[in-house]
Amino acid sequence: MNFNINNANIKDIKADLEIIIVIDKNLKHKSVKDKKLLKKAGFSGSQDEVCHLVEKKRLYVGAETLKGRGIRPAVATAIRSLIGKKTYKTIKIATYVSHPRCSASIRAMVEGLVLGSYTFNQYKSKKVKCPVKNVEISLEGYEAHEITMEVAARALNNGVIAAEATNFTRDIVNTTPDDCYPEIMANIAEELAKENKLKCKILKPKELKKEKMETLLAVARASRHKPRVIHLSHKPKNPKAVITLVGKGLTYDSGGLSLKPADYMVTMKSDKSGGSAVLGLMKAISEMNLPVEVHGFVGAVENMIGGDAYKPDDVLVSKNGKTIEIRNTDAEGRLVLADTLAYAQQEVKADYLFDFATLTGACVVGVGHYTSGVLGFNEEVKTMVTKQAKIAGELATALDFNPYLHKTIKSSIADVCNISNTRYGGAITAGQFLSEFIDEEHKEKWAHIDIAGPAFVEHTWGENPHGASGAGVRMMLRLIEGLARKKEAH
Structure with a gap:
């Protein structure tokens, strides 16, 4: 999809279709x-x-508002309605500025x-795509607010980069486990590094063993696909x-010996959403060339069953030396993250540390399908995430740690247990488990973002299609852009 900013009035621009946004049900506005x-x-x-008034060539x-939270899903819905209709190659739209x-x-x-035009056709014999090739954006505004060509062009460029990175993430998540396993995720990272001039380091099993990442290796043990840790x-x-x-990259999660019920295994290709979001973020950050040093780590693993599978009752030794009692092999993502977080902190001393994971069904129960849970020790850092999520059009809410829930992950035979002894507060206890692998230097700099709810939903919602949403990309990109501006101001 190609975009062009046009100084001409909207009526003077030629196009197959005009999209008109009606704000706050104001059908009396001059644009209607x-x-x-x-x-x-x-x-x-x-x-x-x-x-869609076909004869008038207007849609x-x-x-509900001129703000992004109203505009973004509205135009996504509009463009989505054109998918499969070959007539509309060029559309035009006015500028909507609050x-x-x-x-x-x-x-x-x-x-x-860009997000609304997304389709995933890889496994369809008949490909149905959005027909729109060109979008003409007129600087004639809904309201009489002046926007310069330069300001509009910058917003356009950043919008395209953010949305295309989100769609890139969606593609990885939507790809089936037989076509996207740890080695393939590593290949995607290497190709991305080559195209976007990123540095890339891939750790294979021998290097992982050398780094004492035994909990990650234990999760990977029963799979024919060997694990990888990616560092971009x-x-x-x-x-x-x-x-x-840091992203959880479970390319498939069967639950291991604590086998998931059959219907819960469907969609488990989405368990790589956190790692995929990190890859998407690295793509966007490099394309924007933000003046911020960013390191992306992905623990890419497949959790399967077999004679060599790790077991409930095992005690594993993590990279940071803490011992973990295993009481459920389906709580594997936190084990992969434990070692990947420890490795990331060893390699980089960061001003901020964020991890992304489809970590718990409890988070979905607590806040619903569409919202991410944000956990950590520092209220300011958590607020940064939720604030930027709102600006980016994602939903996120803070969940508080508390000492009483932390006691529920204690083990009688090891330093910590990989599941809580209570069925309640599972998103929080999972976050508190991860906190055991955050060193003192990073404790106040860290936030864990549980994207289990919004990462993969089996129906269309807002600007998101059936399937992968690319959750986490836009919110974190906005946050990093904000940090770059804040630091420049100082």
Whole structure:
């Protein structure tokens, strides 16, 4: 999809279709050209409501606000309605800006168009795609707010990068476990490094053994696909900050010997969503060339069953020396993260440390399918994440640690147990388990982001399609962009 910013009035731009956003059900606004027809069609302009007037070559969609949270899903819904309709190669759309010199809505609009046009056709014999090749954005605004070409172009460029990185992440997550296993994730990382001038280091089993990453190796033991730990780095000159990102890359999770029920195994290709998000983030960060040093680590593993599988009752020794009693082999992601986090902290002393994981079903129970849980010791860092998630159009909420739940992961025979002794508060106890592998230097710099809810949902929602959403990419990209600006200001 190619974008062009145009100084011409919207009526003077030639296109196969015009998309018009109706803000806050205001059908009396001057931009609404077909008031009578819309009334006849029963169109009210509510959020994401679509009315396509084919003969008029206009497609109307409702948004509750001029802000990104309304614009992004509205245009995504509009463009999605064109998928499979070959007639529309070029579309045009006006500029929707909430206040003077603010380009956030332009970025949100561009993100919505790219995210909404996403299709995953790899396994379809008949490919159905979005027909739109060119988008003309007129600087004629919904409101009389002036936006310069330069400001609009920057918002457009950043929006395209953010959305394409999200779609890149979606593709990895949606790929089946037989086509995307640890070695393939490592290959994707190496190709990304080559294309985007990133540094890349891949640890294979011998190196993992040397690094004493025994808990990660235990999870991988029964799979025919050998594990990998990926380290990508973006290292500009004179960086404003150093940030470490760590992702859980379970390319498939059967549950191990604590076998999942059959219907719970379906969609477990999505257990690599955290690691995939880290790869997507490294793509976006390098393409924006942000003045921040960023390191992305992915623990890529497959959790299977077999004669060599690790077992409930095993005691494993983690990279940081702590012993872990295994009481459930389906709580494997935290074991992979324990060693990957320890390795990341050994390799990089960061100003901020964030990990991403589809870690617990308990998080989905607690906050729903669409929201990520954010945990950690530092309230300011957690607030940074939730604030930037909101700006990016993702949903995230803080979950608090407490000492009473922490007691539930104590073990009588080891330093810590990999599951809690209570069925309640599972997202929090999983985060507290991870905290055992955060060193003192990083404790106040760390946040764990449980993306189990939004990472993979089997229906369309907002700007997200059926399947992988690319959760975590846009929120963390916004956060890192914000840190770059903040550091520059100082």
